[in-house]
Amino acid sequence: MVATPKFGIGQIIHHRKFDYRGVIVDVDAEYSGSEEWYELMARSRPPKDAPWYHVLVDGGMHSTYVAERHLETDPTGKQVEHPALGEFFDRFEDGRYIMRRRH
Numbered sequence: 001m002v003a004t005p006k007f008g009i010g011q012i013i014h015h016r017k018f019d020y021r022g023v024i025v026d027v028d029a030e031y032s033g034s035e036e037w038y039e040l041m042a043r044s045r046p047p048k049d050a051p052w053y054h055v056l057v058d059g060g061m062h063s064t065y066v067a068e069r070h071l072e073t074d075p076t077g078k079q080v081e082h083p084a085l086g087e088f089f090d091r092f093e094d095g096r097y098i099m100r101r102r103h
Contacts, residue, residue, distance in 0.1 A: 005029070005051040005068065010089060010097035012074040013055065015066060017044070022055035022064070023080045023097055025088045033065060046070065056082040 005027050007013055012023050031038065031048035038048070046067030053071065055064050058080040079092050089097035 003029075003050050003068075005053075007051075007053060007068070007071060007073075009099060012076075012078075012080060012096065013053070013071045014074040015055075015064075015070055016072055017070050020060075021058040021074050021076070021078075021080060023058075023082070023085070023089075024053050024055055025063070026054035028052045028054075031067075037065075041065075042067065044070075056080065056084055056088075058082065 007024055007027070009024050009027060012021060014021050029051060031052050033052075046069050051068040053066050053068065055066055057064055059082075061083060063084070077095050080097075085097070086100075088100060090100050091098050
């Protein structure tokens with residue numbers, strides 16, 4: 001059985017372990033990366049059968065792929081700074097980003 005994601009696209013999160021903020025741009029119901037990446041990067045061995053998130057990192061130029069168990073809701077209510085925000089979102093409203101409309 002696939003778990004229901006706790007977070008959604010446009011939501012601002014905080015990474016518990018590495019103490020960074022970011023915004024979710026995509027959600028995978030379960031891990032969808034390579035076995036090589038998991039072995040190298042996912043050292044705490046988070047479950048593969050739980051949701052994973054694609055996150056633009058606040059103040060950075062990069063994105064990350066994060067297991068749900070490492071995330072929590074960001075309490076600051078502040079926007080995220082990232083050069084790729086405009087590729088995914090139109091605006092920031094009520095504490096979250098609103099996805100761009102596809103034409």
